[in-house]
Amino acid sequence: MSTSSSLGKGKPYFQDTVARLKSYWAERGCIIQEPYDLEVGAGTMAPETFLRVLGPKEYRVAYVQPSRRPADGRYGENPNRLYKHQQLQVILKPSPADVIDQYLGSLKAIGIDLAKHDIKFEEDNWESPTLGAWGIGWQVMLDGMEITQFTYFQQCGGIDLDLVPAELTYGLERLVKFLQNVESVYDIEWAPGFTYRQVRFADELQFSVYNFEMADVPTLWKLFELHEAEGHRLLKLGSLPLPAYDETLKCSHLFNLLDSRGAISVTERVGVIGRVRKLAVGVAQIWNEREQAEAVTA
Amino acid sequence: MSGLPFYLEIGSEEIPDWMIVPALNHLQDSFQSCLDGSQVGGRVTRVGATPRRLVLQAEGLRESQEDSTEVVMGPPKSAGEGALRGFAKKTGATVDQLQTETTAKGEYWKFTRAVPGRNTADLLSEALPGLILGIPWPKTMYWTGKNGPRWIRPIRWLVALLGDDVVPFEIAGVRSGRESQGHRMLGVKGVIVSADERRAKIEREIDGLIAGKDLRVKPDPDLLHTLVYITEFPTPILGSFEEQYLKLPREVLTTVMRHHQKYFSVENAATGELAPHFIAVMNTDADPDGLVRQGNEGVLRGRFNDARFFWEVDQKKTLADRLPDLAHVTFQAKVGSYLEKTHRVVALVKELGGNEHAQRAALLAKCDLTTDMVKEFTDLQGIVGGLYAKEQGEPKPVSRAIYEHYKPLSMEDSIPSTPEGRILALADKLDTLRECFRVGLMPSGSRDPFALRRAAQGVIRILVEGNIELPFAETGELREFLIDRIRYYFREVRGFRYDEVNAVLASGIRDLPDVAARLEALHQVRPTADFEPLAASFKRIANILKQANFSNGGPVDASLLEPGPEHDLFKDFDRVRQNAKTSDYLPALEAIATLRPAVDRFFDKVLVNAPDDRIRRNRLTLLSNLLTEFSAIADFSEIVPSST
Numbered sequence: 001m002s003t004s005s006s007l008g009k010g011k012p013y014f015q016d017t018v019a020r021l022k023s024y025w026a027e028r029g030c031i032i033q034e035p036y037d038l039e040v041g042a043g044t045m046a047p048e049t050f051l052r053v054l055g056p057k058e059y060r061v062a063y064v065q066p067s068r069r070p071a072d073g074r075y076g077e078n079p080n081r082l083y084k085h086q087q088l089q090v091i092l093k094p095s096p097a098d099v100i101d102q103y104l105g106s107l108k109a110i111g112i113d114l115a116k117h118d119i120k121f122e123e124d125n126w127e128s129p130t131l132g133a134w135g136i137g138w139q140v141m142l143d144g145m146e147i148t149q150f151t152y153f154q155q156c157g158g159i160d161l162d163l164v165p166a167e168l169t170y171g172l173e174r175l176v177k178f179l180q181n182v183e184s185v186y187d188i189e190w191a192p193g194f195t196y197r198q199v200r201f202a203d204e205l206q207f208s209v210y211n212f213e214m215a216d217v218p219t220l221w222k223l224f225e226l227h228e229a230e231g232h233r234l235l236k237l238g239s240l241p242l243p244a245y246d247e248t249l250k251c252s253h254l255f256n257l258l259d260s261r262g263a264i265s266v267t268e269r270v271g272v273i274g275r276v277r278k279l280a281v282g283v284a285q286i287w288n289e290r291e292q293a294e295a296v297t298a
Numbered sequence: 299m300s301g302l303p304f305y306l307e308i309g310s311e312e313i314p315d316w317m318i319v320p321a322l323n324h325l326q327d328s329f330q331s332c333l334d335g336s337q338v339g340g341r342v343t344r345v346g347a348t349p350r351r352l353v354l355q356a357e358g359l360r361e362s363q364e365d366s367t368e369v370v371m372g373p374p375k376s377a378g379e380g381a382l383r384g385f386a387k388k389t390g391a392t393v394d395q396l397q398t399e400t401t402a403k404g405e406y407w408k409f410t411r412a413v414p415g416r417n418t419a420d421l422l423s424e425a426l427p428g429l430i431l432g433i434p435w436p437k438t439m440y441w442t443g444k445n446g447p448r449w450i451r452p453i454r455w456l457v458a459l460l461g462d463d464v465v466p467f468e469i470a471g472v473r474s475g476r477e478s479q480g481h482r483m484l485g486v487k488g489v490i491v492s493a494d495e496r497r498a499k500i501e502r503e504i505d506g507l508i509a510g511k512d513l514r515v516k517p518d519p520d521l522l523h524t525l526v527y528i529t530e531f532p533t534p535i536l537g538s539f540e541e542q543y544l545k546l547p548r549e550v551l552t553t554v555m556r557h558h559q560k561y562f563s564v565e566n567a568a569t570g571e572l573a574p575h576f577i578a579v580m581n582t583d584a585d586p587d588g589l590v591r592q593g594n595e596g597v598l599r600g601r602f603n604d605a606r607f608f609w610e611v612d613q614k615k616t617l618a619d620r621l622p623d624l625a626h627v628t629f630q631a632k633v634g635s636y637l638e639k640t641h642r643v644v645a646l647v648k649e650l651g652g653n654e655h656a657q658r659a660a661l662l663a664k665c666d667l668t669t670d671m672v673k674e675f676t677d678l679q680g681i682v683g684g685l686y687a688k689e690q691g692e693p694k695p696v697s698r699a700i701y702e703h704y705k706p707l708s709m710e711d712s713i714p715s716t717p718e719g720r721i722l723a724l725a726d727k728l729d730t731l732r733e734c735f736r737v738g739l740m741p742s743g744s745r746d747p748f749a750l751r752r753a754a755q756g757v758i759r760i761l762v763e764g765n766i767e768l769p770f771a772e773t774g775e776l777r778e779f780l781i782d783r784i785r786y787y788f789r790e791v792r793g794f795r796y797d798e799v800n801a802v803l804a805s806g807i808r809d810l811p812d813v814a815a816r817l818e819a820l821h822q823v824r825p826t827a828d829f830e831p832l833a834a835s836f837k838r839i840a841n842i843l844k845q846a847n848f849s850n851g852g853p854v855d856a857s858l859l860e861p862g863p864e865h866d867l868f869k870d871f872d873r874v875r876q877n878a879k880t881s882d883y884l885p886a887l888e889a890i891a892t893l894r895p896a897v898d899r900f901f902d903k904v905l906v907n908a909p910d911d912r913i914r915r916n917r918l919t920l921l922s923n924l925l926t927e928f929s930a931i932a933d934f935s936e937i938v939p940s941s942t
Contacts, residue, residue, distance in 0.1 A: 078607055080600050095441065097454065097471075100311060104482070114483055118580040118590045120528060121349070123314035125437070136439040136451070138312060143593025144559055144578060152439055152452075164441045178593065183600070262626055270631050 014176045014190040017110050018064060021088050021170065024109040025062035028102060030090065033063035038246060039253040042067045042128075043089030043169055047245055050131060053093060053153050054284060055291025056162040062090045064172070068253065070260035073208035076201050079184035083207045084200075088170040095152060095166035103150065103168055107142075111179060118143050126151045126167075130252060130273055131280050132158040135167065147175050157284020217263045224254040224272075231279045241286040248279040301339055301358035302418070302461040307478050308430055309455035312349040315527035317450060319493075321433050322347045322354075328432060329354055332425050337363050338418040346491035348530040351478070353491050359460065363415030372396065372407035382407060422465045426458060430469060442470050455479055481530045483582055488531040497526045500534055504562070504577055507536040514567040515577060521556060528560075529581040537561075537595045541574045543602045546609065548572050549681050550671070554601045557677055559594070608670040616690050617665040617683060627667050630748065632737040636664045639729060646725040650768065656718040659699035662687060663722060666700075680704040706756050709791060713760045720764040727753040727760075735776040754783040761810040762787070770807040784813070794821060797938045804933035819883035820932045824940075828894040829887075835897045836934035839921045842906055848918045858916040863899040870896040871924055883931050890928050897924075 012020070022032050036046035043049060043065035052059045065087050073083030092099060100121075108114060121138040126149060128134070135151035149169040153161055173185045173196070180188055186197035231247030234240045255272055258264050264272060306329070313321070326345050333340045333356065340359035347353060372385035375398055386393050389409045399408045431447055438448040447470045456474040458465040467474050481488030490496045500522065504515055525532060543551065555561040555576050564575040578594045585591055624637035633639070640661060647660040666672045666683030675682070684701020688694070695718045702714035703723045714720045730753050734740070741750050758780070761768060772780055781803065788794045794817050802816045823829050843849075859865045870893055877889035906921070908914045928934070 074607075078604070080604060094443065097452075100482075116585075116587055116589050117593065118582050118585075119482065120581050121312035122528065123312075136437070143590045143597070144561075145593065145597040152441055154439055160444055162444050164439075164443060164446075178596075181596070183596070262623070264626070269628065 011180050012111060012176075013192065014172070014188050014196065017176050017179060018088065018172065020110045021106060022062060022064075024106045025060075025090050028060075030060040030062040030092075033061050035063060035065050038249045039068045040065060040249055041069055041252065041256060043087040044126075044128065044133070044167065045131065045249060045252065046089070047242065049089060049091055049167065050133070050156060050280075051241070051245065051284070051287045052091060053156050053161055053165045053167075054159060054288040056295045057291060058163065059091060059093045059165075062088065064088050068207075068256070070207070070211035070256050073204065073211050073260070075208040076186070076204040079186065082173065082185065082200075083204050083211065086172045088172055090168040090170075091165050092168075093165035094163035099166045100150075103140075103148070106168075107147075110175070112142070121150070124149065130255075130276050131156065132277055132284070137167075142178065145174060145178060147171060147178070157281045157288070159284055159288050211257060211260045215257050215261050217258065217261055220254050220258050220261070220263070224251055224258070227251050227254065228275060228279065232282075235279070235282040235286065238286060241283045241290070244279070244286070245283045248276065248283055251276045251279060301360055303459075304340065304354075304356040304359050304422070304465075305457065305459045306354045306426070307455075307457040308352045308453060309457070309479055310350055310352075310449070310453050311451040313450050315349065315524050317436060318347045318349070318352075318527045321435065321450070322352055324433050325352055325354060325429065328429050329356070332422075332429060333359065336418070336421045336425070338421060347493065347527070348489060348491060348496075349528060350482075350530060351489075351491070359418050361419075362417045363421070365415050366413045368411045368413050370409045370411060371399075372409065374403070375405040375407060385409070419460050419463065419465050422458070422460065423467045426465065426467050426474075427469050430456075446470060481582075484531055488583065490531055493526050496529060496532050497522065500525060500532050500579055503534045507534060507577065508564070512567050513564050513573055513575060515562045515564055518556070518562060521560065521562065524560060525579040529579060531581060531583055532579050533583055533585075534577050534579045535585050535591050535594075536564075536575060536577055537591050537598070538575050539595060539598055539602065543599075543606070544572060544574060546602065546605055547685050549678060549685070550605050550609075550675065551602070553675050553678055554605060555598070557675075558601060559598060561594075561598070604674065605671065608674060612669040612671055612686065613689065617662045617686055617692075618690075620665040620668045621661065623668040624664055627664075630734065630737075630739070632739070633733045636667060639733075640664050642733075643722070643725045643729050646729055647721055650721050650725060652721040652725070653718065655693055655695040656699060656721045658692070659687075659696045659703070659718055659722050660725060662692070662696070663700050663703050663726065706759055708752075709755070713756075713763050717764075720760050720766065724757060724760045724764075724766065724768075727756045731757065731776060731780075732772075735774075735779070740775060740779065750779075751783065754780055755787065758784055758787045758810060762814050765811045767809040767811055769809055781807070784810070788813075788817060792817075797936055798824070798932075801932040801934060801936035804936050805929055805931060816883050816931050819887050822884055823887040823891060824937075826888070826891060828891040830937065830939050832891055832894040832897060833934040833937035834939060835894070835901065836925060836928075837937075838901070839925050840935040843918065843922055843925065846907075846918055848915075848922060852919060854920045854923060855916050858913055859920075860904070860913075863896070863903040864917070864920075867893075867896045867900040867924075868920060871920070871927070875927055878928065887931060890931075893924075893928075 026032050033048050036048065040046055043063070046063070046065050048061050048063060052061065066084050067087050068084045070083060072081055074081040096102065104114060104119070120141040122141055124137060124139040126135050126137060133153070133156040135153040137149065137151035139146045140148040140150055147170065151167045153165045153167055155161065173188065176188050177185055182188055186195065186201060188196035190196050190199050227247045227250040231244050231251065234244035234247060255276055322345050326342050330342050338360050340356045342354060342356045344355040345353060370389055373381035382393060382396070385407055386396060389411065391409050396407050396409050398405050431449065435450040438450060440446045440448050441452040453469055453472055455478065456469065456472055457476060457478050458467065458474040459476055464474060464476055480486035490499065508515060551572060552563045555563050559578070561576040561578050564573045564577060565571065566573045576598065580590055621637070621640070624640060625635050627636040629636045629639045640663070643663070644657055644660040647656050652660070663680070663683060666679060666686060669682060669686070671682045672679050680703050681701055684697045687697035687700050695716060698716050699714065699718035699722045702716070702719040703726055705711055705714050705723060714723050730748065731750055734748050734750055739748060760766065785799055785803065788799045789796055798817060798820050802813055802820060805816070807813055854868060856868065859868055874889050874893050878886040880886050904917070906914065906917045908917065
């Protein structure tokens with residue numbers, strides 16, 4: 001096995017692509033953050049996005065966010081579907097006028113010769129009822145494959161955003177599958193001598209079994225209620241939105257688990273989403289008020 | 299054309315394809331109104347658009363408005379020297395520039411002021427921001443900050459030239475200038491502004507790609523429209539996939555290609571069978587190394603693999619075994635789950651006389667909602683259920699009924715092809731309507747989130763076109779809603795005149811095939827000579843009875859009838875009553891039309907309001923019986939004469 005940092009002409013390892021994207025956005029003034037250390041369904045749910053987009057302060061950040069979607073698990077059998085995939089999330093707040101050019105530059109930076117490919121921006125407006133958040137944007141298609149979700153955030157936690165952030169979400173597995181020209185995500189070469197299968201297959205298999213078959217429903221409900229109660233207790237204090245948000249994320253993930261276990265009935269479903277949103281909106285309000293106040297005193 | 303040319307280009311980030319044409323039309327109209335309203339001449343000669351720009355050209359604009367005058371009326375001449383000076387001062391004129399005018403109230407001072415025409419450039423500078431921001435988009439965003447302007451996507455450049463000069467204005471920090479931007483990759487030469495040219499390029503090059511290959515591309519105008527407006531420089535390419543995927547159902551393959559990848563499917567020209575090829579349209583000029591083709595082929599292979607995986611996994615659990623899972627699938631939050639809906643629909647199918655196959659199909663119809671295939675390809679609901687039912691050995695009438703039970707999906711779509719499918723589709727839609735109305739989810743204005751209008755249209759078409767004589771027994775608001783859709787169907791879809799529809803519906807609705815038959819007969823008899831005059835007489839009869847407040851429908855006392863026109867009408871009435879006693883509506887209506895001479899003579903010669911009350915009441919009874927007897931097919935008094 002080669003020990004060079006590249007598989008050959010134009011074929012970087014998984015970790016090379018991640019590193020190149022990070023350094024590209026670092027050069028454009030982004031903080032390079034590490035993944036948030038709780039279970040989230042998408043990079044948007046990490047506080048570096050959900051909270052930082054609120055309020056009048058500028059912010060620029062990029063990070064990889066492993067994103068867990070229990071219902072998407074396929075026991076490691078499907079070449080495209082994963083229980084946990086990795087997103088590279090970029091927030092540019094406010095969005096610069098040349099944001100699309102910057103984005104296209106990032107594709108060049110990871111070795112895509114745009115002159116030889118077909119790029120299209122197709123309407124796709126992102127929305128998360130659980131977070132009370134939505135935006136306007138596109139899915140970016142490269143030779144017919146969606147590689148990025150591009151969103152101008154408009155509202156978060158039910159609050160209109162002061163500055164309009166651009167959110168770029170790169171689907172890393174898809175992007176690298178394309179760059180390495182492999183059929184299955186498990187054939188991606190993560191690093192010299194290590195495939196995606198070696199790194200992640202056990203994860204996919206075990207969590208598929210757990211999420212679909214073994215997760216104990218009464219325990220999950222109990223946990224949901226404990227985290228929800230703790231979240232509301234923290235919201236009442238009014239000064240600890242970050243810990244309260246952790247409880248929100250816990251509830252959101254538990255909801256997803258219960259859902260993949262088929263444990264949420266028709267009548268419950270809308271109600272449970274509403275309970276999580278209530279926490280999210282409460283957190284967003286406290287955070288936003290603090291940001292607004294700080295901007296005034298600053 | 300003399301005068302100045304004008305060029306406007308609004309540069310934007312990618313606008314959703316389906317919004318572009320209405321926006322461009324609106325811009326064209328509002329700009330032309332602006333020219334007309336400002337009286338600077340000129341007309342819009344060309345518009346064009348791509349996802350990144352709306353372009354408008356006009357010609358023949360004047361440099362400025364024409365000079366004009368404005369008359370300012372002053373004090374009466376009798377008001378004296380002081381008032382005159384005051385008026386002169388106010389208008390900025392000298393006294394000798396003032397004139398007098400004699401009005402009805404006396405002689406007054408006036409001043410005729412010259413108003414110089416304003417520069418067209420100035421007028422446009424003021425008007426353009428409002429015109430551009432006034433384009434009504436279905437969904438807008440802000441991008442410069444919370445209180446910034448709203449548009450469909452961020453505006454990134456503006457070109458506005460009157461002759462050679464920039465018309466200056468600013469929107470969201472972007473100043474108008476003379477420089478456009480090119481295609482994101484190809485630069486200025488990579489933009490075809492005309493949608494017609496882009497469409498022609500796609501069509502021409504597709505023909506080139508399949509020439510001599512015994513292939514044909516299924517025409518798909520909607521997809522073509524999308525591709526025309528999602529590209530600035532469209533270039534089609536021909537890709538292939540492995541023949542093994544042709545084992546998957548054609549419906550699945552074409553849905554993946556059409557809806558997920560925006561590809562045209564390709565057929566074998568001789569057999570019409572799906573060929574292992576597709577046509578993708580790039581937004582660039584060429585694919586010299588085949589990378590774009592390979593990329594698209596790889597994506598399609600992945601999607602087909604997914605579909606095959608879904609198919610295999612889904613077969614592990616039959617549709618019948620999935621029934622209990624429907625308890626977890628919401629039909630509508632206030633109404634309940636799809637399991638509950640299924641039980642209602644099965645009962646309704648039974649009630650409607652559906653056979654065992656129809657009932658079985660009703661039981662399984664919604665089970666595909668729990669399959670991975672439908673979760674992924676939601677457009678295939680029903681179709682997937684039908685395919686799986688067939689695969690799992692359900693009888694053909696069952697699988698066919700499931701397959702087609704969402705039909706008709708549009709006005710153009712056909713109704714289900716089998717009796718079982720029709721009963722199931724009917725029951726499913728009727729249940730949706732009844733339940734949504736029961737919990738208060740009626741459509742209002744343009745809001746119809748549960749597509750109840752479409753469901754109602756489906757119900758009506760299945761009943762009429764499927765010739766199902768189901769008694770029309772709905773009540774309350776749903777009845778009114780359905781009658782409204784019935785009117786719409788017969789007028790807009792079937793092309794009957796509104797008064798014909800009114801006349802037939804006023805006679806009641808037994809069932810919809812009956813309504814259709816009565817309308818058809820009425821429509822045919824209408825052009826005959828006697829019909830409309832007779833209809834006018836019926837209207838007269840209705841008015842007479844209304845004025846007399848008469849509703850007694852007892853028998854006519856023949857002994858009280860005057861010989862002549864009155865007795866003749868009574869005899870004719872009896873004769874026609876015999877002839878009109880047929881369920882064949884056309885001869886019946888033709889027979890009724892023969893009443894005309896007798897009715898005309900009656901009104902000519904006979905005084906309904908006879909002095910003798912017994913005779914008067916008997917005449918009213920005759921007319922009342924006539925009206926009641928012959929209004930069963932249509933209420934002729936609703937007919938509005940076509941020539942008066």
